[in-house]
Amino acid sequence: MAIPPSRSEVIAGKSAGTRVVAQTPQIAQACGELAKMARQGDYWATRAVKYISALTSRQMKTVFVREGAKTADNRQVYVLLVPGISLEFSQSPNSDFVIHQMALDSTYAELQKAGKKPGLFKVSKQGDEYQTAPALAIHPESFRVVTVSDRAESIQNAAIRSARAATEPMGRSIIDRAGFDMHYTPGSDRRLGGLCRAEANHPERLLSIRESAVLLAKAMEESRNIEGVYWISEGGGSGVLTHAMHLLKTRNVNFDGTGHHIFFSQYATNLVKAQNLAYDLGLEFERKAYSLGYRSASLDAIRAPLNRRRKEPENYSRLQMSADLCKGPQVIIGGVAVLSGVGLAGPGGFLIGAGVAGFTALNALTRAITPGAHERIKGKF
Numbered sequence: 001m002a003i004p005p006s007r008s009e010v011i012a013g014k015s016a017g018t019r020v021v022a023q024t025p026q027i028a029q030a031c032g033e034l035a036k037m038a039r040q041g042d043y044w045a046t047r048a049v050k051y052i053s054a055l056t057s058r059q060m061k062t063v064f065v066r067e068g069a070k071t072a073d074n075r076q077v078y079v080l081l082v083p084g085i086s087l088e089f090s091q092s093p094n095s096d097f098v099i100h101q102m103a104l105d106s107t108y109a110e111l112q113k114a115g116k117k118p119g120l121f122k123v124s125k126q127g128d129e130y131q132t133a134p135a136l137a138i139h140p141e142s143f144r145v146v147t148v149s150d151r152a153e154s155i156q157n158a159a160i161r162s163a164r165a166a167t168e169p170m171g172r173s174i175i176d177r178a179g180f181d182m183h184y185t186p187g188s189d190r191r192l193g194g195l196c197r198a199e200a201n202h203p204e205r206l207l208s209i210r211e212s213a214v215l216l217a218k219a220m221e222e223s224r225n226i227e228g229v230y231w232i233s234e235g236g237g238s239g240v241l242t243h244a245m246h247l248l249k250t251r252n253v254n255f256d257g258t259g260h261h262i263f264f265s266q267y268a269t270n271l272v273k274a275q276n277l278a279y280d281l282g283l284e285f286e287r288k289a290y291s292l293g294y295r296s297a298s299l300d301a302i303r304a305p306l307n308r309r310r311k312e313p314e315n316y317s318r319l320q321m322s323a324d325l326c327k328g329p330q331v332i333i334g335g336v337a338v339l340s341g342v343g344l345a346g347p348g349g350f351l352i353g354a355g356v357a358g359f360t361a362l363n364a365l366t367r368a369i370t371p372g373a374h375e376r377i378k379g380k381f
Contacts, residue, residue, distance in 0.1 A: 017056030266293025
């Protein structure tokens with residue numbers, strides 16, 4: 001049975017707002033240690049104290065429901081996700097927020113530097129090598145490039161892949177000369193080089209990816225005073241970026257007038273969903289907004305240009321849409337990459353390329369327009 005709030009120690013909200021209380025003396029002591037670390041200038045402890053205090057006004061920017069978890073008296077358990085602290089709480093019948101589990105990790109900054117936790121890094125090229133250094137915020141330089149890495153086992157591997165992704169919209173010379181910032185997500189890259197498509201599409205199901213997205217959302221929100229930041233996701237990093245945008249949307253954050261742009265390199269998430277979130281936030285797209293990879297859904301390569309045309313009829317012409325439709329989908333046939341020749345020939349018409357590329361295009365179009373027929377045809381081969 002849960003301990004009644006009357007026997008618990010008030011941590012925040014003593015004089016106003018919803019009270020936040022510690023269920024046990026041990027948790028109250030941990031909260032005291034957290035406050036002490038904040039007074040000593042620990043960055044993450046300071047942020048954690050602010051987030052706990054924000055619960056008094058019911059600001060829950062980084063609170064998630066712990067699926068299937070209930071207290072002994074059948075109250076929903078919530079998780080406050082803040083780097084350096086693991087905190088679970090529930091709401092009592094008298095509306096108090098009761099903290100019933102808390103663990104501090106004073107080594108979070110060291111774990112970030114070692115690539116064991118998500119973090120931000122400054123990347124620069126020296127000779128033939130990319131050098132990385134931990135950073136607390138986006139470098140305050142106009143038109144700064146920031147990559148969102150796929151899950152990787154080392155910071156160095158992530159930097160190399162992120163640099164490759166950043167050159168797609170920016171060019172090699174700019175990246176090598178000016179460097180870039182990289183939001184890094186640690187993890188095994190054994191499965192197809194990082195986040196698989198299912199994980200990228202549902203990052204909210206993985207605590208490690210939610211944690212990474214929370215940090216990225218924070219960095220994005222705090223960078224709005226920097227002109228023209230270019231956000232580039234690499235592979236499965238599109239899942240982290242998409243979830244970060246979702247979090248920003250729930251907070252009513254907006255990038256109108258900042259000139260911030262976004263690009264998805266070899267995206268592994270639902271591209272139309274990511275596009276719509278970017279539009280909702282006021283983020284902008286250059287002419288080239290994404291590239292295809294082996295984890296990219298071929299159907300998205302058709303839906304995304306059509307969706308962009310609906311969203312940007314004045315800035316994205318039918319001719320541009322047709323050209324983008326001609327670029328995808330990309331498939332592998334006999335170990336050779338083939339780009340289908342799909343394009344709009346005019347109102348209501350399609351141009352189909354010849355040979356294998358034409359068959360690939362027809363296959364993709366059948367799946368996009370009549371998925372039932374596509375499955376029946378597929379079953380005959």
